[in-house]
Amino acid sequence: MLTTVLSDRAQRVMLLILTMIAVPVGLYLGKPVIAPIVFALVVGIVVSPLAERLASIGVPRVGVAILLLLVTTSLIGLLVLMVEPLLNMLIDQLPRLKAAAARWIDTVSGVLRGIETISKEIEAANGGGESDTKSALPSVRDALWLAPNFGAQFFIFIGTLFFFVLTRNEIYAMVGHLEPILRKADRAVARYFAAVTLVNACLGVITALVMLTIGVEYAMLWGLAAAVLNYMLYLGPFIIICGLVISGLLQFTGAMALLPAAAFLLINFSEANFVTPWVVGQRLAMNPLGIFVAIVFGLWLWGPVGAIVALPVMLWFEVLMRTDMPIGSESGSMMNPA
Structure with missing residues (x-):
């Protein structure tokens, strides 16, 4: 009897360990699909009070979903466009960063070699010059649209956000006493x-x-x-x-x-x-x-x-x-x- 109890406990412990390993691995491997879904759900939860307010004044649920989808995606796109100049500025400042690092941290040879490698790669992409660094590298918008999975992830995001806002009341009603x-x-x-x-x-x-x-x-x-x-x-x-x-x-x-x-x-x-x-x-x-x-x-x-x-x-x-x-x-x- 004692052996059976210990065996059951060992099985539960092993099952717990396997679950703790399998869940993070699954979330990591499923990043292209799960990440935009979770992000959309979080955004949908954040805008849920606004959705309820609009619905309470008579705006159709489909109209609420479309309006909030347009607003949230526009804000996210605006943030991307606003951050792009900062990234381009940092790229432009790489030659100055190399010179400053040479003055201030010349004892850290590994850092210097890393900066030297980055600088040489930029110069090589430029054909040896520094004046066209910005044009030699892709912008944030170019990088996003060139990414293989970005279009699919964006589609998953907007689809999940739209249908979550549209059917949130029905989804919560299905869980009964857990809705409040x-x-x-x-x-x-x-x-x-x-x-x-x-x-x-x-x-x-x-x-x-x-x-x-x-x-x-x-x-x-x-x-x-x-x-x-x-x-x-x-x-x-x-x-x-x-x-x-x-x-x-x-x-x-x-x-x-x-x-x-x-x-x-x-x-x-x-x-x-x-x-x-x-x-x-x-x-x-x-x-x-x-x-x-x-x-x-x-x-x-x-x-x-x-x-x-x-x-x-x-x-x-x-x-x-x-x-x-x-x-x-x-x-x-x-x-x-x-």
Whole structure:
């Protein structure tokens, strides 16, 4: 009898281990299909309050779905077009980056060799010149449309978003008593995302103004990048800080070179510890380690899309697990959700 019990436990443990391995592998291998579906579902949940408001004033459900689809896809496309100049600027600055790196980190030979290789590849694509670097490399729009799977993934995204917004009420009605819980989770994610969007917009404006005051080139683009990347908790601000360190090394000398990164670090610290907790409230009572692991796992799994949707998905599931708690009464320490 004891042997049978131990055997059953061993089978359950092995089944759990196999499931923990199979699920991430399946999600990773299914990235071309699963990632746009999850992203569309998150976007659909975020815009669900607006969809309900439009439906309540008599707008047909099909019209609501079409309108929200056009708005969300237009906003995403606009963000891509706005980020493109920043990427092109970084490409243009590669020769200056090489020279600055040679002055500041000449002891790190591996980094220098990497920069030298990148510079030589750009020069080779240019035929040896530097003036046509921008035209020698594809733009963001060219790269997106040349990507083999982008068209199919975009089609999956818009199809999932449209039909989710169109049939969301019917889908939730099918689960019976779980419908109020699902709607509560949707409201929590939508309110969180709206609050974080407001905070990130203010962060971008302040960052742009501070960079403009310091004299950093492309200050407006740095503000845009700060607002967009701040959706990726921890990783986004880290990327901005690294970029501003490079920008400071390119433009300034001495301690002044670190001023742009230090200024943004102070702005982000104030946003993370004072502004965001005040605006968002105490809805996110999640463990900081869990948040960090979720972001890193999402980034590894699906790239930037995974990093962006990781926290909303985590919050959505957390609200489902806290069915006995009102959304506004959750307690716990608040970490920066932006």
